[in-house]
Amino acid sequence: MCHYCGCRQIPLIKEFVSEHETVTDAAGDALRALDAGDLTKARALLTTVQAVLLAHWKGEEDGLFAVMSGDPEYAAYIEALVAEHRELAAFLDSADLSSPADAQAFREAVAELHHHIAKEEDGLFPASLTALTGEDWDASIAAWRAAHPDATLHAAG
Numbered sequence: 001m002c003h004y005c006g007c008r009q010i011p012l013i014k015e016f017v018s019e020h021e022t023v024t025d026a027a028g029d030a031l032r033a034l035d036a037g038d039l040t041k042a043r044a045l046l047t048t049v050q051a052v053l054l055a056h057w058k059g060e061e062d063g064l065f066a067v068m069s070g071d072p073e074y075a076a077y078i079e080a081l082v083a084e085h086r087e088l089a090a091f092l093d094s095a096d097l098s099s100p101a102d103a104q105a106f107r108e109a110v111a112e113l114h115h116h117i118a119k120e121e122d123g124l125f126p127a128s129l130t131a132l133t134g135e136d137w138d139a140s141i142a143a144w145r146a147a148h149p150d151a152t153l154h155a156a157g
Contacts, residue, residue: 011153012064012141013125019056020117023049027110034103042097046106050092055147057085060120063143064128067136074127081124084116 030045061082069078091109096102132140141153 010129010137012137012144013128015144015148015151015153016056016060016064016125017121019052019059020121023052023056024110024114024117026052027113030097031107031110034097034106039098046092046095046097050089053085053088053092057089059144059147061085062147063140064124064132066143067140068124068128068131071131074124074131077119077124081116081119084112088113088116 026045026048030042030049033039033042033045065078065082068074088109091105095106097106144153145151
């Protein structure tokens, strides 16, 4: 993520970035488990990846993405990000890590996930600083909270 714009100090963006880190850590651990031949651990970590991503995507899509996609400048960019969410979700729902083909596809999906995250953290999140109004931030935060009913949005710091 860039560190020049300050978007990481916005509590909502900070949460999105934290979720990105959680999911990439779990995905990396799953790949290492596959490399070690520990299919049970890899499957458990895949379940973690799915759970984190589902809540994360709901928070993004119902909040920040919904608000920003109303601006024609961002609509196509966000539409592509949502399509990537759907593609990865479909793969994760059907992935069988005991299959060499699916294990390889998972490796490729993790690499693509890193590219996807860069599009958000280096593109969309910095743009949100100037694109969103106070009401837009409130709507985005409300959507994140709805997607994470047991979580607390942490203040920047």
